[in-house]
Amino acid sequence: MLQSKEIRGPAWLTATALVAALTGCSNAVVLNPAGDIAAQQGDLVMLATFLMLLIIVPVILLTFFFAWKYRQSNTEAEYDPDFHHSTKLELVIWTAPLIIVIILGAITWISTHKLDPYRPLDRIDHARPLAENVQPLTVEVVAMDWKWLFFYPEQGIATVNELAAPVDRPIHFKLTSTTTMNAFYVPDLAGMIYAMPGMQTELNAVINKEGVYKGMSSHYSGPGFSGMTFKFHGLSNEGFAEWIAKAKAEGKTLDRTTYLDLAKPTERHPVERYGNVDPKLYHTVLNRCVEEGQMCMHTMMAIDKAGGESYARAKGLNLSADICTTEDAAKITAALEPGVATEAVIQQ
Template identity: 75%
Template sequence: MFQSKEIRGPAWLAAAALIASLTGCSKAVVLNPAGDIAAQQGQLVVTATLLMLIIIVPVILLTLLFAWKYRQSNTEAEYDPEWHHSTALELVIWSVPLIIIIALGALTWISTHKLDPYRPLDRVSETKALAPEIKPLEVEVVAMDWKWLFFLPEQGIATVNELAAPVDRPIRFKLTATSTMNAFYVPDLAGMIYAMPGMETQLNAVINKEGVFHGLASHYSGAGFAGMTFKFHGLSNEGFDAWVAKAKAEGQPLTRDAYLDLAKPSERDPVKRFSSVEDGLYSKVLNRCVEDGKMCMHHMMAIDAAGGEAYMKAAGLNLPQDVCTVQNADRVVALLDQRDQPGAVAQQ
């Protein structure tokens, strides 16, 4: 296909302008978020960028200056082919970057500890301290294929692809996944945090403004990844209570069977609300034992920690080489439940 140089140049400029315009669609949410943790992270980005610009800007300006001053047509520029060293220039070249690296290192070290996602919050916002009587809102998150499931144990409800929290109340997230590693991300709330099958990660955050904010999966997880989004509502205390009441009034119970049906892969699911949650369901999801007869991971790890097969035989339960089967799971769990009871004897 014929391509003219006259057309190719403007096309590249138009593409660059289009990309630049698309960056504004997010309204720079990372640098202007509605939550305190995200705001601190955004400020960290700005501070680190300004520190690096101390080197970048002078280098760019000096590059342009040298190119202009020592251009071929400038016969008045001094030409010294024997020049090879300047102590003053060496001091500037090495000392300034070294100072910036030290500053960035100190900033990173402090921020890494201060903004640790596992660290409980010590303030609500820059101008508001955290009252000691305020209890964090517990939210248990399950990344599914391809939707988000949220448990609110204190309220006794669950939702799919929708979450709400009161303004200025700390939120403690506990996150896991069903089958595929993913990443939970609400740009207005805090940085992303991974959710992995059989593991639990944590995130502490707070929302400081009322509104509806965008949540998404920021880690590619298959065909339905693009539609794995949800709405996060920042509400007043009264609005949050009304949201919970609506879930209790309109939703259905989330039983183990309902969860197994929900866990089947599906794309772009609508918002669903559940009025109640079966006891221990999140723990079973985390330990990958929702199905009947499947041994939970914490039981399996308890056996390994106690000595594995040798422990089982010493306790009086002789099992095949693979002790983690559906057929013997009930007996193994019963043994584990009995091991701390005085005088309890496990029967094969």
């Protein structure tokens, strides 16, 4: 049988290793991110944890204290078998948790609105407000099987499994998906946001430090899920301009035909860059009408808003009960009044 001295050494080594591991948690991305939105979310985690510990720690300490004080061998402890109520004790037990719940509720309500992913940014970081003339960088994101496609409409480029943005410039993400729900997540940038087929979600964020950060899918979406990662580059304005120029110099074209080939499921897809991109491609992906002959969802919605099948018949279209077929798409689209089929999208 092992003696206590024989196991004391390994026990101390194990304890030391655990302490060292916990010390490393101080550099965890969620609590030490490079973006302001992620930093505010990390502060919320710490604040909520601290408030909850105000109850948890005293309860744990008092548990040990009572067990020690009222142990069987302590003959000096007061023994009162008829005790059944204490107003002071009841006030302490109920008032302290109630105050903490109220504080947590207020913080949650305020932060839910302040950190709403759809809400445009009003600051660069805790010390710098957003200048009035700063325009956010728009990035259109498509979650595919199993890769990420990023459109830069202002720059006219697109990339696969590579994302970049200038430091201290707000980024406005518009996200959708091709076949299944997914989740876009760059821990250093902001919390995750879902991407769903036929719908558009939004995320506003900013990166405050130059570097290369990990991006991933945080929602299981099939066998290629584990390799659905990308690198997010935080660059200076000059570095971002060079990155854009490099993508354009590669000269690849992304149109409907190229996209349909790209949309086929692949695993651990390499980085690709496209310098010539169909400007309407993202909207056709969002509205699920990339293939020729498909009716776009915004066209369907325009028809429904105008009266549905009765509207189509009023325009002189003798259609079957199901007016959303590929055969009828061209006729309906041609018959719509100008301005009816707007680029409306279904948003979450």
